[in-house]
Amino acid sequence: MLQEGKLYIGTSRKPDDSINKGEYLELKFGNRHGLITGATGTGKTVTLQILAEGFSNAGVPVFCADVKGDLSGIGAIGEPKDFLLKRAEQIGLTPYEFQEFPVIFWDLYGEKGHRVRTTMSEMGPLLLSRLMNATDAQEGVLNIAFKIADEGGLPLLDLKDLQALLNYMGDNASELSNQFGFISKSSVGSIQRELLILEQQGAEHFFGEPALKITDIMRTTNDGRGAISVLAADKLMMNPRLYATFLLWLLSELFEELPEVGDPDKPKLVFFFDEAHLLFNDAPKVLVERVEQVVRLIRSKGVGVYFVTQNPLDVPETVLAQLGNRVQHALRAYSPREQKAVKTAADTFRPNPDFNCAEVITNLGTGEALVSTLEGKGSPSMVERTLIRPPASRLGPLTEAERQKVIDVSPVRGLYDEDFDRESAYELLAKRAAKAAEQAEAARQAEEQTQEGTSGGSRWTLPGFGEDEPAAPSGKQARPRSSGYQRETIVEAAMKSVARTVATQVGRALVRGILGSLKR
Numbered sequence: 001m002l003q004e005g006k007l008y009i010g011t012s013r014k015p016d017d018s019i020n021k022g023e024y025l026e027l028k029f030g031n032r033h034g035l036i037t038g039a040t041g042t043g044k045t046v047t048l049q050i051l052a053e054g055f056s057n058a059g060v061p062v063f064c065a066d067v068k069g070d071l072s073g074i075g076a077i078g079e080p081k082d083f084l085l086k087r088a089e090q091i092g093l094t095p096y097e098f099q100e101f102p103v104i105f106w107d108l109y110g111e112k113g114h115r116v117r118t119t120m121s122e123m124g125p126l127l128l129s130r131l132m133n134a135t136d137a138q139e140g141v142l143n144i145a146f147k148i149a150d151e152g153g154l155p156l157l158d159l160k161d162l163q164a165l166l167n168y169m170g171d172n173a174s175e176l177s178n179q180f181g182f183i184s185k186s187s188v189g190s191i192q193r194e195l196l197i198l199e200q201q202g203a204e205h206f207f208g209e210p211a212l213k214i215t216d217i218m219r220t221t222n223d224g225r226g227a228i229s230v231l232a233a234d235k236l237m238m239n240p241r242l243y244a245t246f247l248l249w250l251l252s253e254l255f256e257e258l259p260e261v262g263d264p265d266k267p268k269l270v271f272f273f274d275e276a277h278l279l280f281n282d283a284p285k286v287l288v289e290r291v292e293q294v295v296r297l298i299r300s301k302g303v304g305v306y307f308v309t310q311n312p313l314d315v316p317e318t319v320l321a322q323l324g325n326r327v328q329h330a331l332r333a334y335s336p337r338e339q340k341a342v343k344t345a346a347d348t349f350r351p352n353p354d355f356n357c358a359e360v361i362t363n364l365g366t367g368e369a370l371v372s373t374l375e376g377k378g379s380p381s382m383v384e385r386t387l388i389r390p391p392a393s394r395l396g397p398l399t400e401a402e403r404q405k406v407i408d409v410s411p412v413r414g415l416y417d418e419d420f421d422r423e424s425a426y427e428l429l430a431k432r433a434a435k436a437a438e439q440a441e442a443a444r445q446a447e448e449q450t451q452e453g454t455s456g457g458s459r460w461t462l463p464g465f466g467e468d469e470p471a472a473p474s475g476k477q478a479r480p481r482s483s484g485y486q487r488e489t490i491v492e493a494a495m496k497s498v499a500r501t502v503a504t505q506v507g508r509a510l511v512r513g514i515l516g517s518l519k520r
């Protein structure tokens, strides 16, 4: 059954149920993307598991999210359960060998795997807007915040960095609007509230350093197998936007960082996007277009993207059209929408004269699917009714203890486990504020002593932002805000820092890619 350069998916059957032939995914077309669909309980996760196993054995690293916690078993050797042995026999898989796979567990919350983080700067305004479900006005403000930070080389690492910058922007909205475009104070306020909500939802764990290096999800073992990165996503799924945004960010990172390789013998990485409907659910049109673009272009970087979802209608047509390797499990066809889904799914296959696709889709058994992969020069094979092979690794989750054991010997152990709070916007601002407060106090004392009315306003010049401000930080002039003097100086000092760097570093602005993450 096992063939060089091909990944064995299962065995197809003829109309009389006798064995037809083995169905394979050609590794050289592994970067031509894929789609796994079907109703709940029809076998999607197991299909994902056997594809991940196949890629790993072929030396291709895999990234996937474990939405229900039932994929972790891929890190343990399979058990010869009766129904698995029966399936193996049915499809002529002899010998049916069991195997454990090299997995790396990841978790945004750091509970079930190594921490995964990124920085605000790297995520960028487009994805952040999506994460916050921002209105146009809010997105405008975020764009300006990033413009200020990017141009000024002010690191926005975590949530508090962005908060500090937004504080400043809110307090100086009118001056900044002249320079950067309209900043609505109420939008700034709502973004700040949204950031607080994100923080409460645990997103603060996700923003910070050390940020994930994509080379760590592209590892291979000494014996040439691809590491399978499994992201714990059960808790993450409670915040579907964070889940979707995180995976998009990762995709975007891969796209921006990996070199062009054309069409390699096998993919450099395969990325499974489970619950893919969350990606596109009421996503703004511009984002869907960008995703479509990234999916199209990432192919030549050797990355295969496999969407897993219940309903093929969940994936926009422009994206669907790019998914060459397809495994369609059973669908129900009760409601009109379900009937439409069945028709859509059936119509996308190259027909097989032996059966009616739409009819078969509703009659497929568990672990059975319509399969069509790319062959020859890259055209879709005729669709075949296929019994999917049983996995070589364990079907079902690892125990806590087993998971911990895997984490303890992981190749990335210790690399991400501690937070690293580098000096960034927030700290820079706080530091300058302290200094400014000191200077202000000194100035005030000097003022009292000399009884002079003028002051050394030059300390507060705003190069790059038009007219110098009059000396603000004098004790008498402290504006009567509830937030108080200290915060006031923090944000003002912040802007000094930004302005100074803008003035000195023009031409070194950061560049952003298609999905708005940083280009290197």
Ligand SMILES: Nc1ncnc2c1ncn2[C@@H]1O[C@H](COP(=O)(O)OP(=O)(O)O)[C@@H](O)[C@H]1O
Pocket: 038, 039, 040, 041, 042, 043, 044, 045, 046, 047, 083, 084, 087, 366, 367, 368, 387, 388, 389, 390, 391, 395
């Ligand atoms: N290829 C297969 N071989 C053997 N059993 C399978 C196979 N695919 C699915 N099954 C059985 O069906 C169950 C449900 O499959 P699963 O992949 O979890 O469904 P889904 O992800 O679509 O909800 C599995 O736990 C397993 O018992």
Ligand SMILES: [Mg+2]
Pocket: 041, 044, 045, 046, 068
């Ligand atoms: Mg599943």
